[in-house]
Amino acid sequence: MRVFLGEGFVEDKMVNWTARINASEGTPFQKKVWGAMARIPRGKVSTYGLVARAIGKPKAMRAVGYACNQNPFAPDIPCHRIVSSDGTLGGYAQGPAKKRALLKREGILVQEGRVKEFESILYTF
DNA sequence: CTATTGACGACAT
């Protein structure tokens, strides 16, 4: 099944976020980031750089981080599943403990600041 | 317009 921009998952259910994202206050760039993030399934993680690549702006990983920080749909649009390129946790608006808790609830463990089995659960779009 | 700020990343040391 092909997954389109704007579609994603809440829990395990596929949801189309397009209308809500478009109606939000975000800038065009932020809306693209949120739409891409929404596709990351439960149990997987991705990275700031991969999201940047997925929206056609491969060098905008820092700006992606900023857009994550502004995500008004968290945690349904799962910005907590975005981690750093080396598998370390990266930041979170509500603090690293919250990010770890959300991931743990999805079966993703963070040990010594690094996502367990990072390479094998990486979502690359 | 310029300057500054970040939930970054690649590379050097």
Add this chain to the structure above:
DNA sequence: CATGTCGCCAATA
């Protein structure tokens, strides 16, 4: 493994 540097980009002041 741990820092530091530099490049990059969107948002903001």
